[in-house]
Amino acid sequence: MRLSFSLIILIVHFLVSLSMFYLILAASSSVVQPLCHDDERFALLQFKESFFINQSASEDPSAYAKVSSWKPDQISDCCKWDGVECNKDTGHVIALDLSSSCLKGFLNSNSSLFHLAHLQNLNLADNDFTSSPIPATFRQLSRLTNLNLSASVFSGQIPSEILELSKLVFLDLSNNLLLKLQKSGLTVIAQNFTNLEVLSLDQVDISSNVPNILANLTSLTSLSLIECDLHGEFPVGIFHLPNLQRLHIGINKDLTGCVPELNRTSPLVLLRLGSTNFYGEIPDSIGNLKFLVQLTACFCNFSGEIPSSLGNLTNLSLLDLQSNRLQGSIPQSISRLVNLDTLFLNDNYLCGTVEFELFLRLRNLINLQLSRNNISLLTKPSINSTFAKFSVLYLVDCDLGEFPEFLKNQDQLELLDLGGNKIHGQVPKWMWNVSIETLCALYLDDNFLTGFDQLPVVLPYINLRHLTLDSNMLQGSLPIPPPSISLYSVSNNNLTGKISHLICNLSSITGLYLSINNLGGLLPQCLGNLSGSLSLDLHGNNFHGTIPRICGEASKLMMIDFSQNHLQGRVPRSLANCAKLEAVNLGNNQIHDIFPSWLGILPELRILILRSNELYGTIGSSDSNFDFPKLHIIDLSNNDLIGKLPFEHFQNWKAMQIFDFESSKYVEENQTLVTIGGDYLTHSYSYSMTMIKKGTETLYDKVPDFLVVIDLSNNKFEGEIPDMVGNLKGLNMLNLSSNFLTGPIPVTLANLTGLEALDLSQNKLSGAIPLQLTVLTFLSYFNVSHNRLTGPIPHGKQFDTFDNSLFSENPELCGNPLPKKCGNPEDSLPPFSSRNLDQFSFEFGWKVVAMGYGVGFVFGAVSGQILITKKYGWFMKTFSIGQPNRRRVNWRGRKN
Ligand SMILES: *[C@@H]1O[C@H](CO)[C@@H](O)[C@H](O)[C@H]1NC(C)=O
Ligand SMILES: *[C@@H]1O[C@H](CO)[C@@H](O)[C@H](O)[C@H]1NC(C)=O
Ligand SMILES: *[C@@H]1O[C@H](CO)[C@@H](O)[C@H](O)[C@H]1NC(C)=O
Ligand SMILES: *[C@@H]1O[C@H](CO)[C@@H](O)[C@H](O)[C@H]1NC(C)=O
Numbered sequence: 053m054r055l056s057f058s059l060i061i062l063i064v065h066f067l068v069s070l071s072m073f074y075l076i077l078a079a080s081s082s083v084v085q086p087l088c089h090d091d092e093r094f095a096l097l098q099f100k101e102s103f104f105i106n107q108s109a110s111e112d113p114s115a116y117a118k119v120s121s122w123k124p125d126q127i128s129d130c131c132k133w134d135g136v137e138c139n140k141d142t143g144h145v146i147a148l149d150l151s152s153s154c155l156k157g158f159l160n161s162n163s164s165l166f167h168l169a170h171l172q173n174l175n176l177a178d179n180d181f182t183s184s185p186i187p188a189t190f191r192q193l194s195r196l197t198n199l200n201l202s203a204s205v206f207s208g209q210i211p212s213e214i215l216e217l218s219k220l221v222f223l224d225l226s227n228n229l230l231l232k233l234q235k236s237g238l239t240v241i242a243q244n245f246t247n248l249e250v251l252s253l254d255q256v257d258i259s260s261n262v263p264n265i266l267a268n269l270t271s272l273t274s275l276s277l278i279e280c281d282l283h284g285e286f287p288v289g290i291f292h293l294p295n296l297q298r299l300h301i302g303i304n305k306d307l308t309g310c311v312p313e314l315n316r317t318s319p320l321v322l323l324r325l326g327s328t329n330f331y332g333e334i335p336d337s338i339g340n341l342k343f344l345v346q347l348t349a350c351f352c353n354f355s356g357e358i359p360s361s362l363g364n365l366t367n368l369s370l371l372d373l374q375s376n377r378l379q380g381s382i383p384q385s386i387s388r389l390v391n392l393d394t395l396f397l398n399d400n401y402l403c404g405t406v407e408f409e410l411f412l413r414l415r416n417l418i419n420l421q422l423s424r425n426n427i428s429l430l431t432k433p434s435i436n437s438t439f440a441k442f443s444v445l446y447l448v449d450c451d452l453g454e455f456p457e458f459l460k461n462q463d464q465l466e467l468l469d470l471g472g473n474k475i476h477g478q479v480p481k482w483m484w485n486v487s488i489e490t491l492c493a494l495y496l497d498d499n500f501l502t503g504f505d506q507l508p509v510v511l512p513y514i515n516l517r518h519l520t521l522d523s524n525m526l527q528g529s530l531p532i533p534p535p536s537i538s539l540y541s542v543s544n545n546n547l548t549g550k551i552s553h554l555i556c557n558l559s560s561i562t563g564l565y566l567s568i569n570n571l572g573g574l575l576p577q578c579l580g581n582l583s584g585s586l587s588l589d590l591h592g593n594n595f596h597g598t599i600p601r602i603c604g605e606a607s608k609l610m611m612i613d614f615s616q617n618h619l620q621g622r623v624p625r626s627l628a629n630c631a632k633l634e635a636v637n638l639g640n641n642q643i644h645d646i647f648p649s650w651l652g653i654l655p656e657l658r659i660l661i662l663r664s665n666e667l668y669g670t671i672g673s674s675d676s677n678f679d680f681p682k683l684h685i686i687d688l689s690n691n692d693l694i695g696k697l698p699f700e701h702f703q704n705w706k707a708m709q710i711f712d713f714e715s716s717k718y719v720e721e722n723q724t725l726v727t728i729g730g731d732y733l734t735h736s737y738s739y740s741m742t743m744i745k746k747g748t749e750t751l752y753d754k755v756p757d758f759l760v761v762i763d764l765s766n767n768k769f770e771g772e773i774p775d776m777v778g779n780l781k782g783l784n785m786l787n788l789s790s791n792f793l794t795g796p797i798p799v800t801l802a803n804l805t806g807l808e809a810l811d812l813s814q815n816k817l818s819g820a821i822p823l824q825l826t827v828l829t830f831l832s833y834f835n836v837s838h839n840r841l842t843g844p845i846p847h848g849k850q851f852d853t854f855d856n857s858l859f860s861e862n863p864e865l866c867g868n869p870l871p872k873k874c875g876n877p878e879d880s881l882p883p884f885s886s887r888n889l890d891q892f893s894f895e896f897g898w899k900v901v902a903m904g905y906g907v908g909f910v911f912g913a914v915s916g917q918i919l920i921t922k923k924y925g926w927f928m929k930t931f932s933i934g935q936p937n938r939r940r941v942n943w944r945g946r947k948n
């Protein structure tokens with residue numbers, strides 16, 4: 053008991069002396085490092101108080117609120133606060149790093165920040181200063197050497213006071229989208245900041261030349277001016293700056309320049325010129341840049357050959373020369389670039405035969421693009437075992453001729469594009485064992501493939517999202533992709549048989565394109581269950597039977613094209629559930645129904661094609677619930693419709709009554725389908741169509757957004773053409789031919805100032821052709837043959853260009869171009885002069901458009917075109933800089 057008591061005393065004694073020791077220690081250390089100054093602590097706290105903390109204010113995933121550790125109690129030493137650094141002798145705050153600190157709020161010009169007069173380093177990058185201008189009071193921080201305000205939502209003109217901080221060595225104002233630099237700004241920077249080492253103004257609106265004097269900044273190690281709207285010629289001297297390691301001037305479309313001769317003293321590590329208008333040859337002396345790790349000169353205007361001296365750049369990991377005008381062969385010396393992981397040479401004019409082994413020897417190479425040159429790739433089996441293991445391989449139009457055997461050894465492929473390679477024969481069975489776990493996108497379209505060796509029931513690639521096999525010669529039954537598939541296209545082949553019920557398992561599909569094959573049987577009932585689907589294109593097959601129930605709840609279906617089959621029955625009433633539907637093409641089937649006016653409930657419907665079916669009955673009077681708010685194109689031709697023309701109905705069709713459709717473009721829904729190395733492949737679908745232009749069928753890739761067409765031809769409509777037709781001011785084409793229409797041609801047609809084609813032939817119309825129609829300056833096709841019209845044909849403007857056959861078989865019609873003379877003074881009447889129509893064409897820019905879409909067209913099938921857009925993610929944005937890479941899959945074959 054006693055013993056333990058003295059033990060406690062002993063312990064207490066020990067603790068007291070221990071704390072004494074620490075007190076002394078603390079006192080002595082405060083001599084070495086003084087506490088921060090009260091006024092500066094107060095200024096910091098005030099600064100903290102002037103902002104909210106908001107996680108979304110910073111983009112860096114590891115961002116956190118550094119200021120939350122700043123405590124307002126008196127004894128807190130602000131020099132120890134997170135992000136704060138003081139001078140060891142004076143205790144003044146000399147550095148403040150609040151980058152990625154989740155700060156949100158306005159930065160006032162009287163902010164207490166500017167009381168920190170001893171600051172040398174200030175980093176406020178990656179916060180959200182809610183479009184504050186950069187305050188001119190930065191001038192007070194005259195000791196600043198490092199200033200980083202990047203990606204912090206500053207806006208407005210960069211104040212000249214910033215440009216007076218003459219001690220600056222590091223200045224980064226990049227990625228503030230609304231920031232502007234005065235025109236002379238770069239010159240002022242070059243004059244004032246003679247010691248500048250790092251200058252980054254990416255995305256600042258500079259809109260000027262790059263002045264020569266920038267080449268006087270001999271201390272520069274890094275210059276980054278991405279997307280600054282620079283123009284003029286880039287000063288050659290900058291390439292020769294003796295310390296410059298990084299030069300990044302990509303995405304300045306109007307910036308021209310050449311790469312000068314470079315010598316061995318150049319320390320350049322990164323040279324990025326992508327998406328500028330740099331031109332000329334890449335000099336041999338580029339091989340002198342022995343430290344170069346990344347070279348991107350993509351989407352420029354470089355010509356000449358790829359210098360073989362590039363092979364000397366053995367540190368190179370990224371070489372991107374895509375989309376230039378480079379010619380000649382791919383130099384063998386590339387095989388020396390053993391550190392290369394990314395090589396893009398696609399979209400040039402490179403030629404010759406290239407041994408693919410060249411690339412297989414680059415054992416670090418994972419990302420290779422050679423598409424669209426004039427090269428022939430030789431892919432003999434290779435015995436070398438140190439293969440490149442590709443992740444992304446684009447070999448479009450490389451004249452492969454057969455399935456390349458080197459693929460057998462590729463087990464890490466994520467994307468493989470072998471489109472347009474004249475590959476014959478079957479897809480070999482070993483292909484069912486290639487990269488089955490990693491492959492996300494497989495493009496084999498536009499070859500001469502005839503089938504599959506031992507086609508598995510379901511393709512084995514468990515993560516496959518895109519599969520294109522269109523425009524081949526595939527026979528046999530429809531291959532079934534795995535349930536992960538999102539885009540599946542096998543259009544334009546010779547596939548036969550029924551669609552397997554396994555198609556019902558494709559629960560992620562958003563685009564299913566099976567058009568132009570010989571598939572038959574009934575449409576699977578589950579089609580309507582693929583409710584994620586954006587587009588279903590089954591046109592041009594032999595399907596029969598009724599159309600299954602299409603839209604479940606919340607359907608995203610935007611397009612169905614079941615045309616050119618043998619489908620029967622009614623238009624499925626379930627279509628009324630497809631709230632996103634834009635285009636319906638059921639043309640050229642045997643659909644037996646009355647006009648489905650209930651489709652008018654669909655808010656987005658723009659294209660409705662029911663031509664060449666068995667529609668019957670009258671088109672009843674309009675119902676304001678079903679008013680087709682966006683309908684632009686309706687084709688009911690070649691049916692058995694009777695009664696009066698449904699123009700009363702048309703009165704509700706507002707979209708046809710306006711001339712300007714800026715606000716209602718066809719949606720190109722962008723679905724992110726594949727993410728590879730941080731890049732996204734998105735898939736969109738646009739409506740293309742066939743028109744008959746001067747007798748030739750022409751495929752237009754994209755239905756122009758403004759196009760307004762009504763085709764009611766070849767039915768049994770009777771009665772007069774109502775004057776109301778003149779209200780449909782947006783009309784570009786009206787075809788009422790081959791009906792039983794009587795009465796005169798309405799004068800109100802002259803109101804349809806955008807009309808390009810008007811076909812009233814094969815009716816029983818009477819009276820004269822209204823002179824007023826000569827005001828229709830865009831009218832390039834006008835057919836009134838086979839009617840009972842009388843009197844002289846108007847002349848002037850377009851009317852002088854129409855062929856006589858367009859007026860034929862009207863016994864009482866006379867004057868040019870018909871041989872029959874009128875014998876009547878009216879014939880020599882001066883041409884009708886009108887109100888000012890040129891104004892119209894000018895206002896709506898229609899003229900340009902009209903020229904593009906030309907003369908006397910007939911609206912045909914709407915079908916579609918898939919556009920796969922590669923959006924560069926972080927990697928390409930940061931390292932390569934380019935434009936979206938578009939890849940088009942089209943059942944008519946590859947465009948260019
Ligand atoms: C830029 O440097 C050159 C050569 O050193 C010199 O002649 C010229 O005066 C400098 N320009 C300015 C504006 O200082
Ligand atoms: C390399 O270029 C620099 C800068 O233009 C120049 O000063 C130097 O003399 C050149 N060296 C050689 C070996 O050409
Ligand atoms: C590309 O460069 C050539 C000269 O090499 C020039 O004639 C041409 O206009 C340039 N093209 C563009 C789009 O600037
Ligand atoms: C650089 O490449 C050229 C052409 O391939 C070659 O002649 C030269 O010897 C190479 N220089 C070095 C240092 O490797």
Ligand SMILES: *[C@@H]1O[C@H](CO)[C@@H](O)[C@H](O)[C@H]1NC(C)=O
Binds near residue numbers: 482485
């Ligand atoms: C598929 O690949 C695996 C492993 O690479 C191998 O064991 C198997 O034999 C291959 N199968 C075929 C049919 O080639």
Ligand SMILES: *[C@@H]1O[C@H](CO)[C@@H](O)[C@H](O)[C@H]1NC(C)=O
Binds near residue numbers: 509510554557
């Ligand atoms: C299709 O899906 C069903 C239910 O999800 C599943 O049981 C079946 O195995 C799938 N069939 C194939 C061939 O994947």
Ligand SMILES: *[C@@H]1O[C@H](CO)[C@@H](O)[C@H](O)[C@H]1NC(C)=O
Binds near residue numbers: 556577578579581
């Ligand atoms: C479609 O979905 C409905 C409801 O989810 C289900 O009852 C029906 O069996 C499905 N049809 C097919 C053919 O899968």
Ligand SMILES: *[C@@H]1O[C@H](CO)[C@@H](O)[C@H](O)[C@H]1NC(C)=O
Binds near residue numbers: 721722
């Ligand atoms: C889809 O992508 C196209 C092309 O990249 C773009 O112009 C369009 O704005 C995008 N649409 C949507 C809804 O994101």
Ligand SMILES: *[C@@H]1O[C@H](CO)[C@@H](O)[C@H](O)[C@H]1NC(C)=O
Binds near residue numbers: 689765787789908911
């Ligand atoms: C109008 O329709 C008829 C019959 O469908 C067709 O023969 C004619 O080519 C069409 N005219 C125009 C200009 O499209």
